[in-house]
Amino acid sequence: MKVWKVWTIFFILFGLLGGYIFWQKDRIDTNFFSLIENDEIKENSYIFHDLKKQISKEIVFLIDDKNISDTLILKLKNSNLFKKVTYSFDGDYKRFIKDLNSSKLALLDKKNFKILKENPTLFFKNSIREIFSPFGQRVLGVGEDFFGLTKDYGKINQTKVYFDIKDERLKVKDRDKIYFFINASLKDKYNDEKLLRIILDSQDISKKYNSSFLVSGGAIYSALGKQTGEQQGFYMSLAALLLTALLLWLAFKNIKIFFILFVAVFGLIFGLSGTFLFFKKVHILGIVLSTSLIGLMYDFALHWLSFSSKKLVPIKRVLKIFLLGFFITTTGYGVFLFAPFELLKQVAVFSIFALIGAFLTTYFLLPTLFYHVNFKASRKFVSILDLYQKFLLKTNRVFHIKSLILILLLGIGFYTFLSLKFVDNIKDYASTPKSWLNLANKISKITNVQNSTEVVIVNGVDFLKKEIDFTNELKDKKLISSYNGISNFFLSKKEQEEVKRLFKTYKNDKQILSLFREVGIKKDIVLKQFDSVIALKSQPISQIVTKPTFIQFSHFLPQKDKSIIYLNSTKDKDEIFRIAKKHHVLYVDFISSLNTSFENIKIISIKLKIYAYIVAAILLAIFFGAKRAFLMISLVLISTLLALFVMSLFGFHINIFAIYGLILASAVGIDYMIFAQNNDQSTHQKLFGITLASLTTFISFFILSFSSTPAVSVFGVSVSICVICCAFFASLLTINQSIKKV
């Protein structure tokens, strides 16, 4: 095919696929909770995810110095980062009173509702005390709320935050310390750096004046993570890029070698667009795991280039071995299509398309770029390679004891599996500094605002009744310390009707009426007040939370006929599950469910990888014979075991990222083994190809292992160790076979 035709096709493809990705970018799913395999949980996970997202944009500040808090408020307001900065009662007071007045029935405190039902004398005695006491804290006057139905409205949100009339500020008390409370809600789009600057500056000012400054918020941790990640990412990429560039330069001594980057670019574009084509939503974790294929994508090209002594051989000459490598690797990833998890299916599709992209680019585009280009390795590189070859020869002399080594390695493998920490905990994936998490815990303790991940989702027309019955049973059995849910803040319509019914009954209760008579309140006045409560209109909570004063509670009702409850300090989860089932509500501990899902994904991945090995072994046996195929597969398995052994020595948790690292590296390993079998190449050429391919992959991944983000670090460690082992064994195999030939 003519060069211009090839370039036109690739140019059009690049434009089309790039445009398609950009157009479809909103289909990238960042909701980690959607990875939970249970369909019911998955369906509801978006509610939880949206809430988490919303909560993560809330930043809470506690400062014990008014001047510093005033300065901060000003800074926050002027920063243009926030939708709302709450530090005082900022509503319309008349509107507030109106909303309270129109929702009196629903605002009767749960505790007082119980007293009204079980001990009406006490309830009405309390009402009378409130009428006469100058110390009551009722918001509505006696004329508006004679029985004090709304008197405990201030305690409605159960937090310790209170409004201080003197300073007109929200405050919270912790032992003898009083903090000014500020809650700032970030806009949908905000500048991370600016946010961090404001927070860190205020922290410094507080330190200077020896005052306490506590702050927490998901957005801060993500900004910190991003900042660290960006810094790390920058230095890591730079180091990897420089080292890889140096290596390629030493190996090829021609600037044009860097055109090889096209392979990765096209591979990734193919992979992502292919995934968009087949899935409604593409999960970010799938993309992250799949991008690690970059190392693998270069293997075709490097293997072809390794033929070069002065002039490149026609690429057709390596087509057969390319296709074999491609077929085995895609089969290796293809088996994930049979996984029960969508994430793994996405990884499979991404990988297959990425490998197709890399293959096509290497086969069609690279020859047009490298046509007539002379690549010649530098003397230094050649001499290092010679040294390595000598070392391999020496090693091979003692390799006759390979059966003994095999037994030893299997022993190590057995030990490794016994000592591995084979757990997943998503809390360990991120790298939020402990000092910040301690601050968040301290704030949660002081304010009593709990951030539970144990959630109950209640569905159906009678969802409030279900919510009340369920939480009552949990409380009665002391399985929770408390809960945050709509039924905890407002009385349901049914309960409001119950209040009216009780008032109707007590209106005719002589003993109750005598309580009022004893304090000098005339009967007709009392009866009139009873009538006014009886005449109040009960309202559904969904209607109450639309009123401006109560709008903050609407997130407990994410959808019509659906409510969400957060359980605090749970005990005996199995029992809670049982009770939830009985009440037909969905109890989810999102974090542990996600951890379980990750563990399941990991186990299924390992099983599928074993099937992939079997398929690879069969294919290799067809091409190279059973004995050689067995040897090739064994060496890759031994490399994987060695990597696990090293990781267990250093105390790494074998989480999903570690497993994927090994899956990727073993796929690469099989490629190296295949390249070692290429009889068209000299031993030196084979070593050149395998070493170069493995070193480029090793550099990229080993640098990742220095990341402070555990997920990234463990991924880097597993790939780099396994790849280097595979490369070593593939090189040893090359030497071994060359000696046998001689």
Place this chain on the structure above:
Amino acid sequence: MRIIFIFLIFISLSNGFDFESLQDGLRAKKIEGNFTQIKVIKNFPAPFISSGEFSISDSKTLIWKNIKPINETIKIDENGFFTLDENSKWKKVNQSMDKDIFLDLLSIKKDSLQKIFSLDLKGDSSLWILVLKPKENILKEIFDAIKISGDSFVREFELNEKNGDKSTIKFTNLKKIL
């Protein structure tokens, strides 16, 4: 509650009508006496009247004993709000309001008061009237002004609320222990 905040400051007035004199008056170890509270609620034909005894010790502890028509004793000190239970033991009340406000007012922190109110003191030591007008938005929504009058003691406290309710507290049989 907002009613009681203010009168507490002035209950211990002695001979003067400026803030320095008020603070001098507060130096008394204890002030005690009787009170009568009259609450006139809009659209209610008769006022709600209650009476009892009170004492303030060292400007730090207030005991408010309501005798008629209900029997209830309340204590406010630096540890918070308490009610006296049937076993004559103080039981802490979970008041969302900060007790420091009360204690600040008890010791007449002029600086604190001036943050919330504009103060207008008229008359002489034999008969004076102090009018406090809220500066802050929320208090402005609740009431227009608080009127406190007296001579060598605070004799009357009056609060007119925006919703038409009116509260008056009259103090009698006042005694000061220096």
